[in-house]
Amino acid sequence: MRDLVDAIRPLLGSVMSEIGVQESDWNNLLAGSTDSTFADVALPCHSLSKVLRKAPNTIADEILENLGSTTEGICQVSSINGFLNFSADPNWLCEILQESLIDDRLRVLTEEPRVIVIDYSSPNVAKHMHVGHLRSTVIGDALNRMLSHKGHRVVPENHIGDWGTPFGMLIEHLIDLGLDSEAQHIDLSTFYSDARAKFDADSDFASRSRARVVRMQSSEPETIELWQMLVDRSLIHFNEVYQRMGILLSNNDLAGESKYESALPRVVEKLAEVGLLEESDGAKVVYLDGWKNREGEPLPLIIQKADGGYNYATSDLACILDRIENVGSRDFLYVVGAEQAQHFAMVFEVARNAGFMDEGVNAIHVPFGLVMGTDGKKLASRTGGAVHLNDLLIEAVERADAIVAEKSPNLSKDERAEVSKMLGIGAIKYADLSTDRNNNYTFEWEKMLSFDGNTAPYLQYAHARICSIFSKDEIDRDLIRDSEIILTHEREIALARALIRFPESLDSACSSHSPHKLATQLHNIAQAFGSFYEVCTVLNAENSTKLSRLALCDLTARTLQTGLDLLGIDSPHRM
RNA sequence: GGGCGUGUAGCAUAGCCUGGAUAAUGCACUGGCCUCCUAAGCCAGGGACCGCGGGUUCGAAUCCUGCCGCGCCCGCCA
Structure with missing residues (x-):
C-alpha cells in the first residue's frame, strides 16, 4: 500500500507538527497494516506516549480529530487501541485503477537505467543439464526479465564449463569413440561418466588425457577442433532445453571459461603489481584478512596452481576486469548456488583490494538453496541421483497434457499441445520462483508437477477465465480502457486492493532479487479474482456495472499476464 | 572447530530486512456450492508453546544473545 502511505503522509505531517511530534518520531511508524481486516495502512501511536506523555488511545483520538475531513476521498480513518487505521476509500482505489487501466506499464515505473550483467544457468559441456541447473536458469531468467522491464540494459552471461583439466579425458574419449561419428550422435547422458570411469581404470588413458590437456592449453589446432566438436554438441543440447523452457539465453550470451583463458596471465600480473600475490606451497595466492581454514591458519584464494594451471x-577475476573494461557494467549479479558464497566473498574482496572494482561497483552473489534428494543430501550428477532437466520438462508437459485432455476436451490437438506446454513448463518454473530462493528444497516429482493450489496453472486459470469472458461477448478489450471503474461490491474492492500492489511487489522483488515477492502478489491477485468471479457476474450485469467489471477484468488479466511474463511464464487464453 | 544459510499446523511455504493488533497461504482433512461468464474454481470449518532458553521493548515469529537440529562451505575441482 505504498500509494496510500504516500497519499496520507503529507496530511499526517501537518497534523503531527501541530500537536508537537517531530517527523523523525513518527515517520517510520506509518506503514501497511499487518492485518488487512483492520486497515490498509496503520499508525501505531504507542511509542508517541513518551514524547507527548499521554495514553496511546488519547493520542490516536487526537490525531483523528485533527485530521478532520482532510482524508476525505482518500481513506476512512478510525482509532482503536492506540492504532490509527486508514482504509482506502473505494473512490481513491478507483482513481489508481483508472490510471493503471490506461497505462501499458500498469503503473510500473522505470528506473535510472544501468547496465546489469547477470551470470546464470552455467551448465557444463559434455554433460546433460540436470535439475541442479534448474534454479540458476529459472531465477536468473526471471531477474533478467524483471530488471529489463524496470528499464535496465541486462547483459546475460552464460558461463558454461568449457575448459579445464577434465577436457583432456573428454577429448581422448571422443577420439576413442571414433572421429567419423557426427557430433550430434554423441550421447551426453553417458559421455562424461564413461570418460571418467576410463580415466580412473586405465592408466594409459589417464596419461594420454593429461598430455591432451597440455595440447589443449597450447591451442593445438587439432585438439581445439575436437574440443569445439564437444562444445557444439553440448550447445545443441543446452539450446534445446532453453527453447523448451522459454529461457532467453542464446549463443550470443556464452561466456565460457575458455573466453577468459587468454586473460588469466594478466590477472596474475596485475595482482603482483599491487603486491597482493604471495607464494604458498608453490602456488600463487592472495591472503585476505579474516579468512581461516579448518586448522585456523590463514586461508588464501588460489590464483595460480603449483602446476601453473x-x-x-x-x-x-578476469571476468570482472572484462565487465568493467569492455562491457561497461558496474552491476554484476551472480545467480549461483549458496554453497559458493565463500568463493564469491573472497573473489569480490580480492577484486576490490586489487583495485579491479571501486566502491561504486555492485558485485552481488544472488545465492539459492540446494536441490536435495529424498535422502536429505545435495542432489548431484556425480552420485547419479540427478534427474535430467530435459526429462523433467518432458514429463511436466506430458502430465499437463493428460489433465488438459481431461478438463478441456474441446481444444484442438494443436491448441492442446500449446497449452500443455505453457502449463507444464509454467508449473516447473513457478514451483521454483514462488518461494524464497534461499530455501533448500527436496526434489519430488509430485510436488514439482502439482497443478493445484498455489501453482502456475492456478494463476493461468484466472487469466484464461477472464479471456473467456471477453471472447464470449466478442468485446474489444482496447475499448474497455475508456470505461469508468466503479467499486461497490466488497469483492470488487478486495480485488482492487490486490491489483494496486502490483508495482510495489515488482519493485520489492527487483531490489531484493527475489522473484517470489512478485509471485506471492500475483497469487493474491488471482485469489481475489477467484472470489470476485464467483459472486460478481460480469456479462449479465447492468450497463455501467458491466463496463466497470469488464475494466476490472481487463486490468486483472493484464496484470497477471505481465507478472507471469516477468517470471518467464506464459499465459494461455484458453485452458 | 570456524563461516554462511535454515528451523513457522501432518506436509510444503509467506511474513523477518523496516518490531505493532486475533500469525497468513497451499496440499491433505471435514462439510457445503455447477438450470448462471471455465468446479484446474468458490464458501465454511478443524488443525500452530513461530526449534529451545535468556535479553531489549509499552509491544517480539520479526531485533540482540546463548544453546539445539538440519544443510552447505572451509588450498591447489568448478
Missing part, C-alpha cells in the same frame, strides 16, 4: 577464482 589456473583456477575458477582466476577466471572470475
